[in-house]
Amino acid sequence: MKFPQKHIAILGSTGSIGTQALDVVAAHPESFTVEILTAQNNAELLIEQAAAFRPNVVVIANESLYDKVFDALDPLGIQVYAGAKAIADVVQMDSIDTVLTSMVGYSGLIPTVKAIEAGKQIALANKETLVVAGELVTALAREKGVNIYPVDSEHSAIFQCLVGEFHNPIEKILLTASGGPFRGKTRDELLHVTKAQALKHPNWSMGAKITIDSASLMNKGLEVIEAKWLFGLEASQIEVVVHPQSIIHSMVQFEDGSIKAQMGLPDMRLPIQFALTYPHRLKADFPRFNFAQYPSLTFEQPDLKTFRNLQFAFDALERGGNMACIVNAANEVAVAAFLQDKVGFLQMSDLIETCMNTVAFIQQPTLDDYIETDTETRRVAESLMSKFENLKI
């Protein structure tokens, strides 16, 4: 079977996933045409990428940067738009068949919904979309006959284990977690950790938000929720296993007890490429794993009492409705505040817990309810923050 050329939009092309996606494209120019690139603030890199990959369209979300991007790219015949609404509009263009959602945070939700409504295939890096509105988004994808291919390394691993097994029920998945830079630390030791320490992930180089999420195990919590919606699982079928080396990217256990694992060196280009090329595997020169260099692969249980965010994610799954949307919005405010030295590391969890107990719960949310919940949670979280700032340890 020949791999058909894909016409892609890369949302968040200037980020960690976006730039690695462009590396994948550059290595296979015959397989991909980049039609659309988008970014938030990094106009210089967006212009540079557009000059190299010659998309038809670019969008800069920050409207104040429109003139700068337009002046650079209009002479190249590239259409330039600005604003969040423009991102949600361009993903519906006829010229594309696939959208890689690699922007960070809640900003991914509406463009992903619009792309699915237009029947585009989704390569999903933006896990927050499924955390906020997984039930709605996956139902819409089924209705429109759209596939959502996971980019997140763990979910790609699970997907790769399931190829050839789609008719076999999953008994459970084993979602691996590195444990982050603070694995093994006590709450007392976490009281005074700095953002510089939290930004040092042991195995992966990623954007700031997901790196802080990894340090607090919120990333694993978001991934538990992401896995539920991608693979149609109950919370009881999702087990988190700490695996500090990040070589086994996750595992699936079937009903006969067999466990399949997907392994490799930590390198996001592989899951990005597989999400864009499934069911094909394109030849790639990513560095190969060598067992002799890893004589010991180790496993341990997560510490949910110290890293409370992971427990909150399981609680949110049990509550259902808009609870995961509340957790996500509170976490986005908490992480931004931690990165600005406004709250301490452990206070991020306190902020999320208070929002979970404060913001109105809705059992059957509509898209408008999710949007309202996100806005309301941010309002509550910001107002709580002023109190937390005074208490900062």
Ligand SMILES: NC(=O)C1=CN([C@@H]2O[C@H](COP(=O)(O)OP(=O)(O)OC[C@H]3O[C@@H](n4cnc5c(N)ncnc54)[C@H](OP(=O)(O)O)[C@@H]3O)[C@@H](O)[C@H]2O)C=CC1
């Ligand atoms: N990095 C990784 O290895 C992995 C990432 N993911 C997920 O992929 C997503 C992207 O992560 P990552 O690449 O690390 O993030 P980065 O912060 O590196 O990049 C984010 C991208 O999104 C753009 N962006 C930021 N805010 C907005 C906004 N409000 N509207 C539109 N665009 C915006 C940024 O533009 P600008 O540069 O102009 O600010 C940038 O292009 C996240 O959801 C993350 O959880 C999942 C697995 C692994």
Ligand SMILES: CC(=O)[C@@H](O)[C@H](O)COP(=O)(O)O
């Ligand atoms: C590369 C990737 O998928 C990240 O989500 C990574 O998994 C973060 O690692 P931990 O959250 O396990 O520390």
Ligand SMILES: [Mn+2]
């Ligand atoms: Mn991951």
